[in-house]
Amino acid sequence: MKTIKIAIADDQVLFRKGMVNIINGFEGMEVIMEAANGRELLEKLENSETRPEIVILDLSMPEINGMEATKVIHEKYGDIKIIILSVYSEDRFVTHLMELGINAYLFKNVEPFEVEKAILAVLEKDFYFNEAFLLAMRKRMTGKKPRLLIQDNIPSLLTQRELEVLDLICKQFTAQEIGEKLFISTRTVDGHRNNLLEKTGMKNTAGLVVFSIKNNLIDPAVLF
Structure with missing residues (x-):
């Protein structure tokens, strides 16, 4: 080992x-x-x-x-x-x-x-992300207005497949597990992840999760 x-x-x-x-x-x-x-x-x-x-x-x-x-x-x-x-x-x-x-x-x-x-x-x-972090994120987003400019542009910013991959990334599935769920190769999953990083301007997977929460693409409550 x-x-x-x-x-x-x-x-x-x-x-x-x-x-x-x-x-x-x-x-x-x-x-x-x-x-x-x-x-x-x-x-x-x-x-x-x-x-x-x-x-x-x-x-x-x-x-x-x-x-x-x-x-x-x-x-x-x-x-x-x-x-x-x-x-x-x-x-x-x-x-x-x-x-x-x-x-x-x-x-x-x-x-x-x-x-x-x-x-x-x-x-x-x-x-x-542990429960304490996700609860803090949820508290921060409660009562905030949706970021409509970004939300309106989501369909053109990200493809449907990229949104599916992003959702599974947020739910802490590995690249291999995502590939199995979507019937695509791990290499293809990695390609979608790289596209997501480039399009959102995030530096890593943690940033993608923060992006999803801040733009109301996922509720922090479903992550713990």
């Missing part, structure tokens, strides 16, 4: 060391890099021959914070998945991070098993 390589950046030493011990206790996972801030993390990524598959970032760190580190990692190391682990829960702030290209957002009060679940999900499905 391949070991999942993980990096952690958090300026709170006790919390960071605790997370390292927890993650190293998960089967098939290993923390290969830790840093006290975004600058230290970026320097280690630049100089290390072995890079992590997933980076777990705190948002509030000295020198370079989690948001700025996210921008650099996405630009320079596009294959690295990013999980934010933070105390901040303001929904507008969270959705902005999703649009920047992170793959999951967890609050620091989650149970260890959910961290493991999120790591596995972002590798398999490219994103992970």
Whole structure:
């Protein structure tokens, strides 16, 4: 079994060391890099021959914070998945991070098993949203008027097949599962996903889910 390589950046030493011990206790996972801030993390990524598959970032760190580190990692190391682990829960702030290209957002009060679940999900499905995040999204959208300009243009912006693929992506089906449901190849599913990213301007699958929720293409309630 391949070991999942993980990096952690958090300026709170006790919390960071605790997370390292927890993650190293998960089967098939290993923390290969830790840093006290975004600058230290970026320097280690630049100089290390072995890079992590997933980076777990705190948002509030000295020198370079989690948001700025996210921008650099996405630009320079596009294959690295990013999980934010933070105390901040303001929904507008969270959705902005999703649009920047992170793959999951967890609050620091989650149970260890959910961290493991999120790591596995972002590798398999490219994103992970827990119930707390989806409830925040639903709360934010409640009472908002539909974004009619985008809604009116949806039929011309996306094909019917792309809408079907997008719906199944939001419901956390893998590319293989989507292919089986729609009787198309995994390669074709990937092609539709790439078209969706290009047409919507999103950076990854997590962004597609946020796009769907913000434009009333899917109700967050059906996702948990």
